[in-house]
Amino acid sequence: MKIFIGIMLLSMISVTAYATSVTVTQTRLQSNSGVLQNIYYQTVSGPGSTTPSVNTALTPPGSSGSYSIAAGASGYLWSPAFSSATTVPASRMIFDVWAAISSPSIGLDGSVSAASSGSTITLSLTTTKSPDVLYLSTAEGQGVTVSTVTSTPSLTWTRRVSLPFSTNRHAETWYATWSSSGTISITVTLSGAASAAGVAYGITGANTASPFDTNAAVPSTASALSGNSASVTISTSSANDMIIGALGVQGNPTLSTGAGLTLVLTQPAGTGGNAIEASDEYQIVSATQTNLVVGYSWSGAPEDWGIIADAFVAATPTMITLRTTDSTGTLVNTLLAATNTNPVPATKTQIATVFSISSGTIPAGGYLEVIITASASTSVTVYWGVGQQTNFQVPGAVES
Amino acid sequence: MRLQRPPLKLLFPILAISILATVSYAVSVTVTNNNYQSQNGVYYNVGTFWTAASNGFVVVSTTGAASTQPCPWVASGTCQTALTAGNWEFSVTLTINAGAATSTTYTMTVKWNPSGSYVTLGTLTVTSPASITAGQTMTFLFDTGLTTITAPAGITVTLA
Numbered sequence: 001m002k003i004f005i006g007i008m009l010l011s012m013i014s015v016t017a018y019a020t021s022v023t024v025t026q027t028r029l030q031s032n033s034g035v036l037q038n039i040y041y042q043t044v045s046g047p048g049s050t051t052p053s054v055n056t057a058l059t060p061p062g063s064s065g066s067y068s069i070a071a072g073a074s075g076y077l078w079s080p081a082f083s084s085a086t087t088v089p090a091s092r093m094i095f096d097v098w099a100a101i102s103s104p105s106i107g108l109d110g111s112v113s114a115a116s117s118g119s120t121i122t123l124s125l126t127t128t129k130s131p132d133v134l135y136l137s138t139a140e141g142q143g144v145t146v147s148t149v150t151s152t153p154s155l156t157w158t159r160r161v162s163l164p165f166s167t168n169r170h171a172e173t174w175y176a177t178w179s180s181s182g183t184i185s186i187t188v189t190l191s192g193a194a195s196a197a198g199v200a201y202g203i204t205g206a207n208t209a210s211p212f213d214t215n216a217a218v219p220s221t222a223s224a225l226s227g228n229s230a231s232v233t234i235s236t237s238s239a240n241d242m243i244i245g246a247l248g249v250q251g252n253p254t255l256s257t258g259a260g261l262t263l264v265l266t267q268p269a270g271t272g273g274n275a276i277e278a279s280d281e282y283q284i285v286s287a288t289q290t291n292l293v294v295g296y297s298w299s300g301a302p303e304d305w306g307i308i309a310d311a312f313v314a315a316t317p318t319m320i321t322l323r324t325t326d327s328t329g330t331l332v333n334t335l336l337a338a339t340n341t342n343p344v345p346a347t348k349t350q351i352a353t354v355f356s357i358s359s360g361t362i363p364a365g366g367y368l369e370v371i372i373t374a375s376a377s378t379s380v381t382v383y384w385g386v387g388q389q390t391n392f393q394v395p396g397a398v399e400s
Numbered sequence: 401m402r403l404q405r406p407p408l409k410l411l412f413p414i415l416a417i418s419i420l421a422t423v424s425y426a427v428s429v430t431v432t433n434n435n436y437q438s439q440n441g442v443y444y445n446v447g448t449f450w451t452a453a454s455n456g457f458v459v460v461s462t463t464g465a466a467s468t469q470p471c472p473w474v475a476s477g478t479c480q481t482a483l484t485a486g487n488w489e490f491s492v493t494l495t496i497n498a499g500a501a502t503s504t505t506y507t508m509t510v511k512w513n514p515s516g517s518y519v520t521l522g523t524l525t526v527t528s529p530a531s532i533t534a535g536q537t538m539t540f541l542f543d544t545g546l547t548t549i550t551a552p553a554g555i556t557v558t559l560a
Contacts, residue, residue, distance in 0.1 A: 039457060039551035058551040094456030352458040387486075393456040393551075 040079050040368070041391045042384035048076030051329040052367050056080070056391075064385025071102070072376045077392065079368035081327065088368075090359040091395050093322055093336055095370070096352040098388035101344045102379040106242045106284060106314045109181075109202035113267035113278070116196050119144075121188040127202035130181040133211045133312060135203060136174040138188060139248030139278035140196035141270065143168040151176065152185045163248070165223035165306025169276060171248030173219070173308050177208040195270025197278035203242060205378075206312045213238050213311035223306035231258065231295030234309040236288050244310040245281040245294035253298035257281045261294065318344060318380055319373035320353070322394070324360045329367065333360030348383055357394070368394060446559035449500035454557075455491035455539070457549060460484060470505045470525035473538060480541035481522045488549050490521060490542045492557055498534040503527065506559050510542050513554045521555075 040056040045065040048055055056077050069075040110127040121138065134155070138146055149157035155176040163171045178184065186200050203211075212218060215237040222232035230247055245261060252268040252275045266279035279296065294309040322336040335357040344351060362368065370392050374380040384390040444452040464483040471479035473496070483489060490510060506528065510521040522542035529536075 037454070037456070037551065037553045037555055039549060039553070060548045060550070092454065092456070094454075094458070096456070096458055350459060350461060352456070354455050389459065389548075 037393060037395060039391050039393050040077070041389055042077060042382070045384070047073065048078065050076060052078050052081070052325070052327070054078050054080050054367075060389055061385050064383070064388060066381055066383040066388075069372060069374045069380045069382065071374050071379045073379075074371050074373045075380075075382060077370040077372070082362045082364065082366055085364045085366075086362050088324065088335060088357070088360050088362065089395055091357060093355045093357045094352060094393040095320055095340070095355065096350065096392065097372075097390045098348055098350050098383040099318075099344055099390075100346055100348045100381045100383075101374075102346075102381075105344075105346070106203065106205035106240060106312060108264065108282065109204040111199070111201035111264050111280075113197070113199045113265040115198075115267055115269035116190075117193065117270060119190045119193045121190070121196055121198040123186040123188070123198055123200045124183060125186060125200045125202065126183045127178070127181045127204075129202070129204040131177060131179045131208045132181065132202040132204050133206045133208055134176045134178055134184070134186075134200065135244065135280075135310075135312075136186060136188070136198060136200045137246035137248075137278055137280050137308070138172045138174075138196060138198045139169070139269070139276050140172075140190060140194050141169045141274055141276045142192070142194035144190045144192045144194035144196065145170050146172050146174070146188055147191050148189045149174045149176075150187050150189070153178075153180070155184075160310065161219050161221060161308045163221045163223060163306045163308055165248060166225065166250050166304030169248060169250065169304065169306070171246060171278070171306040171308055173246050173310065175211065177211070178202070179208075195274040195276050197267040197269035197276060199246075199265045199267055199278050199280045201264050201280065203312055205315050206242065207315050211312050213241050213313050215311070219308055219310040221306065221308050223304075225304050226302040227305060228299065228302055229295060229297040230305040230307045231293050232307045232309045233291040233293055234311060235290050235292070236285070236311045238311075238313045239285075239287050240314040241285050241289070242312040242314075243283045243285060243289070243292060243294060244308075244312070245296070246308040246310070247277075247279045247281075247296050248306045249277045249279070249296075249298070250304040251275045251301065252277050253300055253303055255279050256297045258293060258295035258297075315375050315378065318375060319371075320355065321371040321373070322355075322357055322392075323369045323371070324362045325367045325369055326363050327365030327367075329369070332363065332366060333358075335360045344380065348381075348388065350388075443554075443556045444558075446494070446557065449497045450559055451495040451497060452557050452559070453493045453495070454555070455493055457488045457490055457544070457553075460487050460489050460543065467524070470527045471538075472527055473529040473536075475533070475536040476538070478539045478541060479524050479526055481524065481543050483541060483543045484545075486547055488544045488546055490544060490555070492540045492542075493537050494526075494540060494559070495537045496528065496532060496534060498532065500528055500532050502532060503530050508540055509558045509560070511556045511558075514544075514546070514549065518554070518556065
């Protein structure tokens, strides 16, 4: 018996002392009550109401329609009422909307050029859209610079860049915002009489409150003594920019724009040793840029040059807000307040955007509310129903 | 009463069983609970070295062929089932974290319950890169085969 017990003890000790590892994995779903992917379809027309007015459903509608949200105004989407109190977890909201805006995205809106051998340049610019950012580039020789820019109607003109190049030559850019459209007379007053050229144009769809890309590399400049090409690189922080290239060049060469860039206008001025030329080109991009090359080239004699690259940002996008309310529509929690940075084109397009949202509660009888606020410059048309199923997706309990 | 010593022919089997037991048991037993994490109404089981996030359902705008399987890991790339314009697709963004296994093929399986019980929506495979750069993402698209979806939908995403 002693031997038997000894063998058993030895075996047990051995089991403990010598063994390979065994991993037991237990996989299980956590309780999933109340946490599901809910899709709330828009089901009726109209920008909706600031008080509960249910116009979404968990079932896609069999009909369709559209409605417009005026510039600066808001539209409202209300979920059905929740029968019991629930919590929306901190997670993600998908806003999937078929929409169009009333005017195209950022782009050119009229252009003009003029030359002078005196101390002023006068340009008459006609635009068709509003609001616009007006942009002016000049090239002047003989040691002259731009003193002031004025206009009728009167606008506040701000110098953006003054770039000396060559010997006693300057390239400059100025801008102003204009809340109207039509014809505007722009007067460029020089510090003295000289050969000078100017190009002015309107930019529609730009953010008139803060027109320029905030990247530290905007604007960027380059210059050289002699050459048959001019180039500068620019990097941007916003996705939907209008990139500008403004050239001042000695002589009156025939220019070719850089790859991907479209000419606005070229304006020569002066002759002989006083000859100078201003030219502008642009490119609309849909993604942030890193060291995008902005340039020109020309044949014939090498010339001194200076070039300015700049970038305009698109108008403030549509604002999206997600809130929870009580049964009367009174705010309980704001889960999201963000701008929809995806571009909204002029033709009906599906725009799906994923937003991170914070958590919130919905009391019994309460609602989910999505608010769409159009930018100050454009109205938004929202489409819904068959083939254009505008919806928002939020996790949470299923409402009754 | 005096107990009898077991005969030798009985001791040998006991000894043999003890030796076998020594080989088959473990010095450490690890019990791991893989709880699914929920976000956006979707449960994920993708392990420590990956992070998944739902981009929800969107309607396919352009018909596209299925990606050749397994998809190589391409930062900001896409791996998809065959997509038919007009169908709803489910989109998942997978982020690779530090420590993920290199050059290893994983299968992503998405299940959902459009009719009550969970069924497989689709599977896609991806091979992790030879060198891990934490934070890189890829997007995986699964065609639901449906032109209308009635919510709510429960979804699980598994990477194994």
